[in-house]
Amino acid sequence: MKFAPLELRVPATLEDALSQLSVLGSDAQVLAGGQSLLPMLRYRVVQPHVLLDINRIDGLDRLVLQGEAGVRIGALVRHADVEQAEKLAPGLPLAALLAAHARQIAFHAVRNRGTVVGSILQADPKGDWPLLAFALDAGIELASARGVRSVPVREFILGPLLTARAVDELATALTLAPSRARLAAWGRAKLMHRAGEYALCSAVALCRNGTWDCWLGAIGDRPVALPTLADALAGVPASAPPARELLLDAAHADLAATAPDLAPAQRHRHAVNAVDAARNAWDGLKR
Amino acid sequence: MNEPHLTLNGTAVPLAGEHRISLADFVRERGATSVHLGCEHGVCGACNVLVDGACVRACLSLAHGCAGSEVVTLDGLHDALAERLRAAFNAHHALQCGFCTPGMFVTAYDLLAGGQPLDEAAVRERLAGNICRCTGYQGIVEAILSVARGDDLDASHCEGAPHVHP
Numbered sequence: 130m131k132f133a134p135l136e137l138r139v140p141a142t143l144e145d146a147l148s149q150l151s152v153l154g155s156d157a158q159v160l161a162g163g164q165s166l167l168p169m170l171r172y173r174v175v176q177p178h179v180l181l182d183i184n185r186i187d188g189l190d191r192l193v194l195q196g197e198a199g200v201r202i203g204a205l206v207r208h209a210d211v212e213q214a215e216k217l218a219p220g221l222p223l224a225a226l227l228a229a230h231a232r233q234i235a236f237h238a239v240r241n242r243g244t245v246v247g248s249i250l251q252a253d254p255k256g257d258w259p260l261l262a263f264a265l266d267a268g269i270e271l272a273s274a275r276g277v278r279s280v281p282v283r284e285f286i287l288g289p290l291l292t293a294r295a296v297d298e299l300a301t302a303l304t305l306a307p308s309r310a311r312l313a314a315w316g317r318a319k320l321m322h323r324a325g326e327y328a329l330c331s332a333v334a335l336c337r338n339g340t341w342d343c344w345l346g347a348i349g350d351r352p353v354a355l356p357t358l359a360d361a362l363a364g365v366p367a368s369a370p371p372a373r374e375l376l377l378d379a380a381h382a383d384l385a386a387t388a389p390d391l392a393p394a395q396r397h398r399h400a401v402n403a404v405d406a407a408r409n410a411w412d413g414l415k416r
Numbered sequence: 417m418n419e420p421h422l423t424l425n426g427t428a429v430p431l432a433g434e435h436r437i438s439l440a441d442f443v444r445e446r447g448a449t450s451v452h453l454g455c456e457h458g459v460c461g462a463c464n465v466l467v468d469g470a471c472v473r474a475c476l477s478l479a480h481g482c483a484g485s486e487v488v489t490l491d492g493l494h495d496a497l498a499e500r501l502r503a504a505f506n507a508h509h510a511l512q513c514g515f516c517t518p519g520m521f522v523t524a525y526d527l528l529a530g531g532q533p534l535d536e537a538a539v540r541e542r543l544a545g546n547i548c549r550c551t552g553y554q555g556i557v558e559a560i561l562s563v564a565r566g567d568d569l570d571a572s573h574c575e576g577a578p579h580v581h582p
Contacts, residue, residue, distance in 0.1 A: 132478075134434065134435075134436055135435055137435035160478075163478075163481075164458060164476055167458075167476045168457040168458055168476065172457070180435075182478075182481050184481065209470075237471060237542055238473050238545055241471060241472050242472050242473070323544055324540075
């Protein structure tokens, strides 16, 4: 379907964008990469009167991986930019994780336009960045004419396509505190019918400061934690690889608690995929 | 030129018309009809074009958002690499009905122009974003790989030589 009539406004500064947004409120939608928003406009799921195109605003395209304040992924940083994260910070485990994560999102032509922050705002239960932001415990920075606030993504995403963004707020960056950015190891696993499709199953496992975090996406309304699997990884002696059965039992225990209504075959698929992510992370720890 | 415009295949084109016009519709109405609309929601890749050198979906871009940008469609690809790729598409039967071809070609051109070493897996992964409903992927992959390998620069594979399937 073609787009419904709309007015495209292209503010040159953040101040101008925020002032327009404070007047327009829910009559406007912010356009960054548009790779989820424009399909929704075509389906007429959303019909804003005004599209506020933020692509001309200076500074929003900054990707900072090793800043004093930690990681900052600006609102105009594309998935394709993150694919190159290792060039910005060679040898940094977080850069390798971000790059690997970005490389499996949609298709090359979509990655050239779609943004990380836009993916958080879209809050798709199958979205890739919401899963990683939950696992890392990242924050989202929201600016409005009233000021700037930062919210943990775990609190910001309320459900499918639903966030705590106020109508006059513009998400300016995804942020990560320095302590949370120091990874000892990471692993991820994503199962798709074909490269670039939405995930059937997606899991991330992280080791930071001796603590493990395992998270599952593409299941239910929001990403979910797998605390039993994380505990199982923490209990494995460093000398021998963790037994697959042990991790699988742990993942199944978590899935029984968080997704009791899921069909057994689907639950098993998620469990196996989560164990793959966990073992990938454990292998990274050994290196 | 103060009036907002974009550059379409080397020619400056003023941005006129409704704001809701997609880049794909805009360039088609200005003669670049190689840009095909299959799904119109970013899945099929038939509308892939180069905007400021990056391969993007023309159906998921607004024309007025591309003010000041250089837009290149298949119609505007005539450098040496593009001509080699054209010959390879011909030699390897890389099209059947031809609907997906412009998007496939722009995607392939962008991939080859990147200059990184390519194997079949890398080509197929990139082409995952382009759908051929004739399912003629084999010839397309082979055409791209032949250019990547430089087969066409080798005299024994020059244009007109019979193509022998293994």
